[in-house]
Amino acid sequence: MCKEVKARILNFTRGGEDVLIKKVFGDFDINNSGALTIDEVTSMVAKLQISVERKYVRPFFKVLDKDNSGSVEFNEFEEFLKA
Numbered sequence: 001m002c003k004e005v006k007a008r009i010l011n012f013t014r015g016g017e018d019v020l021i022k023k024v025f026g027d028f029d030i031n032n033s034g035a036l037t038i039d040e041v042t043s044m045v046a047k048l049q050i051s052v053e054r055k056y057v058r059p060f061f062k063v064l065d066k067d068n069s070g071s072v073e074f075n076e077f078e079e080f081l082k083a
Helices: 002-012 018-028 038-047 054-064 074-082
Strands: none
Touching: 002 054, 002 074, 018 038, 018 074, 038 054, 054 074
């Protein structure tokens, strides 16, 4: 699932242009908190039209949430895309 999410997001951002990555992140940050919650990541996966059971979203979320804060900040999102 990680590779598929990365590929679809990078497709939107034309290879990872910083300005577009920020826009995509902002689009997924529904509550405008500056970080993605598990619910927002679940919504992101659905918007990317990736069919996956919710139980698989949590392990993916943990991959994104490198600092284990319970949310995915922009730097973590960007690091995931550029890795």
